[in-house]
Amino acid sequence: MLSRTAENLYWLARYVERAEYLARTIDATLRVTALPAAYIGKTNEWDSALLTAGVAASFYQKYEEANEHNVVDYLSFSVDNPSSIRNCIEAARLNSRSVRTALTSEMWDTINSAWIELQEVWSKGTSTREDLAKFLRFVQETSLRFDGSAYRTMLRNDAYWFSRLGLHLERADNTARILDVKYHVLLPEEEHVGGPLDFYQWSSILRSVSALTAYHWVYRETLKPWLVADLLILNGTLPRSLASCYDNLTRNLDQIGVAYGRQGPAQRHARGIRNRLEHSNMNDIFQHGVHEFIQEFITDNSRLGEIITKQYLI
Amino acid sequence: MAVAFDEMNIPGGDLRPAYQELARWLKETPPEALEYRRQEAELLFRRIGITFAVYGEAESTERLIPFDVIPRIMSGKEWALLEKGLKQRVRALNMFLRDIYHGRDILRAEIVPDDLIFQNPVFRPEMNGQQVPHDVYVHIAGIDIVRVDANDFIVLEDNARTPSGVSYMLENREIMMRLFPDLFARHRVAPVERYPDELLAALRSVAPLSASSEPTVALLTPGVYNSAYYEHSFLADKLGIELVEGRDLIVKNNEVFMRTTEGLKRVDVIYRRVDDDFLDPLTFRPDSVLGVPGLMSAYAAGNITLANAVGTGIADDKAIYSYMPDIVKFYLGEEPILKNVQTWRCREPKDLAYVLDNLSELVVKEVHGSGGYGMLIGPAATKATIEAFREKLKREPEGFIAQPTLALSTCPTCTASGLAPRHVDLRPFVLTGSKRITIVPGGLTRVALKEGSLVVNSSQGGGTKDTWILDE
Numbered sequence: 105m106l107s108r109t110a111e112n113l114y115w116l117a118r119y120v121e122r123a124e125y126l127a128r129t130i131d132a133t134l135r136v137t138a139l140p141a142a143y144i145g146k147t148n149e150w151d152s153a154l155l156t157a158g159v160a161a162s163f164y165q166k167y168e169e170a171n172e173h174n175v176v177d178y179l180s181f182s183v184d185n186p187s188s189i190r191n192c193i194e195a196a197r198l199n200s201r202s203v204r205t206a207l208t209s210e211m212w213d214t215i216n217s218a219w220i221e222l223q224e225v226w227s228k229g230t231s232t233r234e235d236l237a238k239f240l241r242f243v244q245e246t247s248l249r250f251d252g253s254a255y256r257t258m259l260r261n262d263a264y265w266f267s268r269l270g271l272h273l274e275r276a277d278n279t280a281r282i283l284d285v286k287y288h289v290l291l292p293e294e295e296h297v298g299g300p301l302d303f304y305q306w307s308s309i310l311r312s313v314s315a316l317t318a319y320h321w322v323y324r325e326t327l328k329p330w331l332v333a334d335l336l337i338l339n340g341t342l343p344r345s346l347a348s349c350y351d352n353l354t355r356n357l358d359q360i361g362v363a364y365g366r367q368g369p370a371q372r373h374a375r376g377i378r379n380r381l382e383h384s385n386m387n388d389i390f391q392h393g394v395h396e397f398i399q400e401f402i403t404d405n406s407r408l409g410e411i412i413t414k415q416y417l418i
Numbered sequence: 419m420a421v422a423f424d425e426m427n428i429p430g431g432d433l434r435p436a437y438q439e440l441a442r443w444l445k446e447t448p449p450e451a452l453e454y455r456r457q458e459a460e461l462l463f464r465r466i467g468i469t470f471a472v473y474g475e476a477e478s479t480e481r482l483i484p485f486d487v488i489p490r491i492m493s494g495k496e497w498a499l500l501e502k503g504l505k506q507r508v509r510a511l512n513m514f515l516r517d518i519y520h521g522r523d524i525l526r527a528e529i530v531p532d533d534l535i536f537q538n539p540v541f542r543p544e545m546n547g548q549q550v551p552h553d554v555y556v557h558i559a560g561i562d563i564v565r566v567d568a569n570d571f572i573v574l575e576d577n578a579r580t581p582s583g584v585s586y587m588l589e590n591r592e593i594m595m596r597l598f599p600d601l602f603a604r605h606r607v608a609p610v611e612r613y614p615d616e617l618l619a620a621l622r623s624v625a626p627l628s629a630s631s632e633p634t635v636a637l638l639t640p641g642v643y644n645s646a647y648y649e650h651s652f653l654a655d656k657l658g659i660e661l662v663e664g665r666d667l668i669v670k671n672n673e674v675f676m677r678t679t680e681g682l683k684r685v686d687v688i689y690r691r692v693d694d695d696f697l698d699p700l701t702f703r704p705d706s707v708l709g710v711p712g713l714m715s716a717y718a719a720g721n722i723t724l725a726n727a728v729g730t731g732i733a734d735d736k737a738i739y740s741y742m743p744d745i746v747k748f749y750l751g752e753e754p755i756l757k758n759v760q761t762w763r764c765r766e767p768k769d770l771a772y773v774l775d776n777l778s779e780l781v782v783k784e785v786h787g788s789g790g791y792g793m794l795i796g797p798a799a800t801k802a803t804i805e806a807f808r809e810k811l812k813r814e815p816e817g818f819i820a821q822p823t824l825a826l827s828t829c830p831t832c833t834a835s836g837l838a839p840r841h842v843d844l845r846p847f848v849l850t851g852s853k854r855i856t857i858v859p860g861g862l863t864r865v866a867l868k869e870g871s872l873v874v875n876s877s878q879g880g881g882t883k884d885t886w887i888l889d890e
Contacts, residue, residue: 107677108666201467201642204651205661209466216467262679364680416679 109203110266111417116199117254117270120215123192124247125278125312126179127240129153132312134236136304137172149308150175155285156278156312159185176236181229189243193222206263210253218246262363265356266416272356273409276349279313279336280402287333287394306332313344333394334386346401350378353408360416370411377404423567423827424839425490436491436888439604449836455597456487456832462593468585468648483586484881489594489601490829490842490863494608494890497859500563500571500846503755505855506746508559508848511578511733513749515555518732519545529748530741534765538738539786540731542694544701548718550727552624552852557725558617558689559848560584563756563861565827572757572824574843576742578734579726580691583862584847585649588613588656590884591860608859608889613847614656616858620851621657621687624723628673629686636660636676638667638690640708650691664692669712672719687723694728736785736819737763759824765816773820774811777804780820782811795872797823826872829883831865841866843874844885859887 133153150170154160157179166184167174182188197219200212221242230236251271258264286309306327310316315335322339323331340347354374361367389397426437433441444452463482492500517524518535519542525532535541560581562574591610595602618635625633639650641663654661666676667685675682690697696706701714716722732738738745740761746754762769762780773780782794794807811818828839846861863883864874874880 105679106660106662106666107679108663109660110679198642201647201651204467205655212467213465216465220464266679360679418677 105206105262105266107417109206110262111413112199112203113206113263113267114270114412114417116196116203116215117267118274119192119196119199120247120250121271121274122187122278123189123196123243125275126157126187126189126192127243127247128312128314129156129282130176130179130236131240132308133175134172134233135311136308139304152285153179156282157187158281159187177229180236180239181226190222190226193218193243193246208253208257210257211250214246214249214253218242260359262360265360265363268356269353269412272349272352273405273412275344276346276353276405277402279344279346279349280398280405282309282312283333283336284395284398284402287398303327309336315342315344318342330386330390333389337389337397338381338384338386347378347381350374350381354378357412368415370408370415373404373408373411377401377408422825422839422841423565425492425565425827425829425842426839436493436496440489440491440601443601443604444830444837452487452832458597459485459487459593462596463589466589468589468652483876484867485590485593486831486840486865486867486881486883487594487597488830488832488837489884489886490844490865491605491886491888494888497608497887499755501857501859503571504561504846504848504857506750506752506755507561507573507576507742508556508850508855510742510746510749511559511576512553512555512850514745515578515727515730515733516553517749519548519729524745524748527748529744530738534737535732538732538735540694540729540735542729542732544714544718545727545729549720551626551720551723554624554725554850554852555727555730556733557620557624557727557850559850560845560862561756561848563844563846564759564824565844566825570757572759573742574759574824575736576734576739577845578730580693581845581847582646582649582691583845583864584613585652586882587847587860587862587885589652590862590882594884605886606889608887610858610860613858614653616849616856617653617689618657618659620849620856621689621723621725623851623853624725625686626720626723628721633686634659634684635687635689636662636667636685638662638664638688638692638710640692640696644691646691653689659689662688664707664709667710667713669710669716672712672716672721674710674713674716674722685722687725689725694731697724697728736783737765737816740819759821762820764811764818764820769820770811770815773818774808777808777811779823781823782807782818782820785817785819791877795823798872823872826866826874829863829865831867831881831883833867833869838869840869841872841874842883859889860885 130153133149137149148170150172153175154163154170159178162185163170163178167178178185178188180189183190185191197215200207200215204212226239230239254264254267286305306329307316309332310319313336319327319332319335322335322341325331335342335345337346339345340351342348357371357374361371426434428434460482463485468482514524524530525535556578558581560577560583562577563571564574565571587610621635622633635657636659637650637654639647639661641647651661660676662676668675668677668682674685676685692708695702696708698709698711698713699706700711717724717728740758740763743754743758746752762773764770764773773782778796780796784792794803796804826841826843829842830837831840842863842865844861844863846857849856863885865881865883866872866874867881868879
């Protein structure tokens with residue numbers, strides 16, 4: 105297939121995944137900030153929402169204060185923020201238009217309808233909490249529909265694999281970022297372990313990657329920070345864990361390699377990261393430093409993006 | 419202006435045979451049901467994303483072309499005549515182009531004046547003596563046809579460069595079949611669905627000699643911001659070929675390749691929807707980013723087929739148009755089946771004088787214009803507009819032609835106040851391969867939605883209809 109087509113499919117999936125992640129982040133932050141201050145401590149949750157989205161620097165060029173109104177606006181509707189939900193959907197539609205021939209009609213319909221709804225219903229943003237909740241649900245449903253229609257209707261060929269690569273790379277990046285921002289509350293030696301503050305922080309992390317229920321199914325325990333970290337980093341059964349993303353990334357890259365009859369640096373690099381995840385356990389990671397581990401992962405992950413681009417997309 | 423030919427009603431109250439079943443159906447169908455399906459159709463168009471962009475408007479001007487749900491119906495007999503005339507016309511266009519870029523018999527015979535060719539900006543000296551694969555220049559032609567009475571089809575324009583609109587022909591049919599199955603069941607409508615297959619077959623048949631036995635065809639688009647982008651992606655999809663932009667292609671050793679995820683892949687035939695000027699920055703406009711550097715040298719080396727060929731604009735130029743009846747006679751020795759509109763060439767003093775005296779009754783068009791831009795419709799223009807145009811005309815008479823205001827035929831059309839006659843034209847699509855010419859029965863009917871308006875261009879408020887050819 106055309107390199108440009110592959111590139112568009114890859115980015116299309118990334119934009120949709122990012123939009124969903126932003127919606128989840130806002131949703132989780134709203135829940136935490138709704139609690140009495142005693143439960144959440146003095147941290148500014150809106151500030152950390154900006155950090156997990158990776159847009160804090162550009163935000164403060166425009167706004168003085170990270171409060172609900174400003175952050176929701178910036179993450180959801182701002183035209184100035186290149187990765188606001190609005191811009192993600194705009195970019196996804198533009199990418200879809202460029203590769204319509206590679207999309208199934210169901211996928212196109214999802215993106216196009218979302219884009220139309222964005223203009224017709226959400227062009228002025230949201231004014232009430234209720235509206236906002238509706239908007240966030242709309243974004244998450246769009247992503248689910250898109251993902252589902254890709255899964256159910258696409259031919260299993262390189263078009264599908266490149267779009268999955270985008271999805272999993274973005275997802276790994278998002279999970280890693282939330283861990284990066286919140287790692288301090290996961291450290292076992294923090295003084296108020298088990299206090300209400302941590303409980304809500306941890307559940308907020310889990311909620312933002314839709315893993316709160318999964319946690320209980322996997323561990324059948326109350327929330328414990330190292331288990332939260334274990335779930336998000338190493339547990340291969342949780343779709344948003346780093347391990348699971350890398351299982352998928354290596355598999356999709358292998359499928360491309362087999363179809364094209366050639367392996368390359370992307371396959372090797374992805375396999376390297378997966379092996380590291382496979383042979384780690386939480387003890388080692390805490391010993392080594394969660395923060396350092398995550399930082400390294402984020403670098404490696406974006407390096408994989410560059411390698412894929414070089415090998416296939418240009 | 420003469421009274422327009424009504425395609426449905428015979429003066430005196432009878433119906434033309436092709437419309438009898440439709441009339442019966444309309445009588446049985448309550449207006450609300452029709453309105454409901456009209457809205458349904460609009461929703462479908464928007465969801466599918468069948469939009470076009472209007473140049474010169476602000477951003478986010480993806481617009482829908484209004485679709486009128488009342489089909490335009492022609493009998494099989496009418497179509498047979500039209501088809502014969504179209505094939506004749508397109509055969510002549512191709513022979514004319516071959517001649518202009520080679521022996522130039524027609525100039526020597528003084529049928530067409532030299533300067534009209536050589537001083538014409540759409541004449542491409544690069545094509546002189548250049549062999550094009552299978553001697554086909556115009557692979558896809560969109561011939562604009564109007565009717566003024568029961569027996570005569572008149573060619574308004576020969577579009578021999580990159581005619582668009584065929585996606586509407588196909589989508590309109592798709593939507594009509596979806597929304598009006600009952601109406602379809604009562605007619606025998608000749609299918610148009612095989613157009614993509616015919617097009618692909620035609621394109622593959624003209625592959626260069628150096629191509630493999632399974633030639634690779636690609637569609638070259640200027641990109642998502644082009645007004646016809648939807649059509650480009652639609653066709654690429656239906657043909658199962660890659661939709662490429664200039665940056666996806668590269669020329670090496672006079673061969674054209676596309677950049678794929680598996681490396682470079684040779685392309686043999688390019689169905690290009692990019693104008694000549696932008697095809698190759700090394701040959702034409704150096705500032706073009708839409709084209710492919712070196713494409714013309716690969717073309718000269720005979721390693722790529724461009725459809726349509728470069729330089730076909732000289733055949734659909736409005737000044738050349740007026741010579742078409744003579745061109746048909748010259749190459750084919752036949753009387754033209756399709757008529758031309760009477761045309762005054764403003765470059766000729768006698769004609770210019772007549773045009774200047776009768777501006778308020780004529781349609782004046784720029785020789786190199788298209789899409790309904792830059793023309794004067796005398797009967798509908800204000801005095802001031804006419805005077806301004808008069809000055810333009812005096813300054814540069816060779817840039818214009820004039821035609822009488824035609825009474826385009828009318829078809830029943832949904833309007834705010836119920837069904838009413840509106841003026842229509844028809845663009846059938848004529849495909850020329852290495853061995854044969856094919857036309858799917860039908861075409862794009864464009865309709866001027868405003869009462870009395872004669873301008874059917876989508877950029878000027880025109881709509882479209884499904885066109886039914888009855889298979890009798």
